[in-house]
Amino acid sequence: xxxxxxxxxxxxxxxxxxxxxxxxxxxxxxxxxxxxxxxxxxxxxxxxxxxxxxxxxxxxxxxxxxxxxxxxxxxxxxxxxxxxxxxxxxxxxxxxxxxxxxxxxxxxxxxxxx
Amino acid sequence: xxxxxxxxxxxxxxxxxxxxxxxxxxxxxxxxxxxxxxxxxxxxxxxxxxxxxxxxxxxxxxxxxxxxxxxxxxxxxxxxxxxxxxxxxxxxxxxxxxxxxxxxxxxxxxxxxxxx
Numbered sequence: 001x002x003x004x005x006x007x008x009x010x011x012x013x014x015x016x017x018x019x020x021x022x023x024x025x026x027x028x029x030x031x032x033x034x035x036x037x038x039x040x041x042x043x044x045x046x047x048x049x050x051x052x053x054x055x056x057x058x059x060x061x062x063x064x065x066x067x068x069x070x071x072x073x074x075x076x077x078x079x080x081x082x083x084x085x086x087x088x089x090x091x092x093x094x095x096x097x098x099x100x101x102x103x104x105x106x107x108x109x110x111x112x113x114x
Numbered sequence: 115x116x117x118x119x120x121x122x123x124x125x126x127x128x129x130x131x132x133x134x135x136x137x138x139x140x141x142x143x144x145x146x147x148x149x150x151x152x153x154x155x156x157x158x159x160x161x162x163x164x165x166x167x168x169x170x171x172x173x174x175x176x177x178x179x180x181x182x183x184x185x186x187x188x189x190x191x192x193x194x195x196x197x198x199x200x201x202x203x204x205x206x207x208x209x210x211x212x213x214x215x216x217x218x219x220x221x222x223x224x225x226x227x228x229x230x
Contacts, residue, residue, distance in 0.1 A: 091157065
């Protein structure tokens with residue numbers, strides 16, 4: 001069964017450093033998303049991406065965050081200068097059609113900022 | 115706004131027990147409702163969904179009915195197995211025009227542990 005692949009599974013970084021979280025969506029999917037879950041809290045939407053541009057972003061997705069689909073296969077989330085409160089599990093997801101069909105999620109990257 | 119509230123965990127059951135995980139929602143439009151499951155070390159997987167009021171989603175023995183009058187989408191299973199141990203997330207996707215790509219709103223997740 002096709003999968004969404006995320007790398008790395010766990011990343012530790014120092015506060016103030018830049019991190020790039022990588023995702024390979026399912027190949028025929030057109031809609032891409034990032035979500036995150038801070039430990040013990042809700043899974044929160046960060047951003048949706050379609051046709052090489054951001055479609056929607058949440059209030060969490062400030063100027064420190066950016067997304068890119070650099071080569072038609074990878075979908076990356078960059079955090080420019082990490083803060084302690086960025087520590088969370090980050091999930092990538094993709095979809096053929098939005099809303100009703102449900103997404104395919106990756107297994108997540110656990111980001112720890114120290 | 116849109117939000118999902120689900121039962122706090124953890125939930126611990128013996129094998130073959132009946133499971134209910136409560137989920138209620140608020141939505142500005144006409145949401146689709148979902149249950150996702152996360153097994154240890156894996157991603158979120160769609161378990162079942164319902165797209166309109168009174169629809170029943172079902173999969174792998176789990177069921178949930180979209181109740182508009184009580185704004186609820188409770189997850190049930192008649193007889194749980196050890197392999198059902200996982201975290202269960204209730205979610206909604208609002209068809210409101212402001213969310214054209216189906217942004218999901220999640221609950222906090224409920225950890226289920228089933229003992230043999």
